[in-house]
Amino acid sequence: MPKMLRIALFGPQGSGKGTQAEMLAKKYNLPVLSTGEVFRKEIKEQTELGKMASDLINRGQLVPDEITNGIVLGELRAPKYQNGFILDGYPRNMNQLDILEKNIGLDWAILLLISDEEVQERLASRRVCSSCGAIYNIINKPSKKEEVCDICGGKLITRDDDKPEAIAKRLQIYHRETEQIINYYTEKGKIIKVDGAGLIEEVFEKIVEKLGK
Numbered sequence: 001m002p003k004m005l006r007i008a009l010f011g012p013q014g015s016g017k018g019t020q021a022e023m024l025a026k027k028y029n030l031p032v033l034s035t036g037e038v039f040r041k042e043i044k045e046q047t048e049l050g051k052m053a054s055d056l057i058n059r060g061q062l063v064p065d066e067i068t069n070g071i072v073l074g075e076l077r078a079p080k081y082q083n084g085f086i087l088d089g090y091p092r093n094m095n096q097l098d099i100l101e102k103n104i105g106l107d108w109a110i111l112l113l114i115s116d117e118e119v120q121e122r123l124a125s126r127r128v129c130s131s132c133g134a135i136y137n138i139i140n141k142p143s144k145k146e147e148v149c150d151i152c153g154g155k156l157i158t159r160d161d162d163k164p165e166a167i168a169k170r171l172q173i174y175h176r177e178t179e180q181i182i183n184y185y186t187e188k189g190k191i192i193k194v195d196g197a198g199l200i201e202e203v204f205e206k207i208v209e210k211l212g213k
């Protein structure tokens, strides 16, 4: 019988969290549930939920916890999650954690450690195609021709979200929200902390080493 593995990944934007989630999913044959992706999909398909979410986001507001909790718990009841799952972007605060722990619970919380300076550097080097949305990085994933999209020839730009002031603000929120979550799982003995600054493969190997093969 396969071992039950319910994990959530934590780390700031730019920590490589999404990439690690996908790699772990492959290795352990588990589905990833990314709240960001769920919302993007709902918005794209213009469902009731998607319309409400995009409305809130356009007004600069967050999607309320009750809605996010409902979506995540509803999703996690599907049979494909019965042997475990990898959460990316959830729980984001103590209210969400509370609901998750009351209903399902985690086996491990994996925290990717990366300094604010490193995050600033990584995100500042990110470029996005202004026409097709393809993502590049001038350090580790450059376009063939500077400032030009390989796919569509569009102009590459730095998103407002990736400008230093915006990143600093997001990091502040991240630290405030995540600290309590990390404390909670540390007290429960369910935390795995991994240096997130190395190469993608190295970070992955360190996580696997701690989780067990």
Ligand SMILES: [Zn+2]
Residues within 6 Å of the ligand: 129, 130, 131, 132, 133, 134, 149, 150, 151, 152, 153, 154
């Ligand atoms: Zn493009």
